Amino acid sequence: GRFYFLETAARVGGANIEELVAAAAGVNLWAEWARLEAAHALGETYPIPADKGAYAGVLICLARQEWPDLSGYQDAEIVFRLNKKHHAGLIVASKERDRVETLIAAYAQRFAYDFLAVAPPLDKPPT
Numbered sequence: 001g002r003f004y005f006l007e008t009a010a011r012v013g014g015a016n017i018e019e020l021v022a023a024a025a026g027v028n029l030w031a032e033w034a035r036l037e038a039a040h041a042l043g044e045t046y047p048i049p050a051d052k053g054a055y056a057g058v059l060i061c062l063a064r065q066e067w068p069d070l071s072g073y074q075d076a077e078i079v080f081r082l083n084k085k086h087h088a089g090l091i092v093a094s095k096e097r098d099r100v101e102t103l104i105a106a107y108a109q110r111f112a113y114d115f116l117a118v119a120p121p122l123d124k125p126p127t
Contacts, residue, residue, distance in 0.1 A: 003051065016058055016082065016089065023079045023093035026052035055097040057104040060089035063115040072114070077103055088115040 003025070012018050012029045022028050027049050039046040060082060068088040070081050075092065077099060082089030088111055092103045 003048075016060065016080070016091065019080045019091050020056050020058045023091050024052075024054050024056035026050070026054075054093050054095050055100045056091055056093040057100045058089065058091045059104055059107050059111060060087060061111050061115055062086055062117040063088040064117045065115065068115050073107065073110075075103060086117065 012033060018029045032049060036046045038044075056079070063086050065088075066085055068086075070088060070090065073081075073090060077092040077094045078090055079093045080089075080091035090107060092100055092107075094100050094103075
């Protein structure tokens with residue numbers, strides 16, 4: 001297959017997408033962006049890095065707790081833990097797609113119970 005990186009803002013995506021791509025493909029988007037720009041500036045061909053062929057999933061939510069305790073999540077496939085105030089987040093990666101899907105589905109239910117912060121809808125748009 002082929003990878004196509006499309007970004008309308010011409011930057012590395014947010015919301016921990018860079019960690020997700022690194023976990024699945026082994027590609028650091030920030031480093032590759034720099035290599036691409038350097039190759040272009042030098043008139044050189046940019047060598048596309050090899051894909052490591054894994055699957056990954058990211059799960060992030062706003063948390064009720066100021067610093068959510070993720071210590072109860074200990075599966076070996078966890079490759080990243082978000083350390084951000086009032087956020088809970090994990091990235092899992094595996095060579096097996098089904099394992100990633102199983103973990104994300106299970107963690108989504110647990111995150112809803114353990115961490116998820118929900119605010120009532122506004123009566124009118126903010127000004």
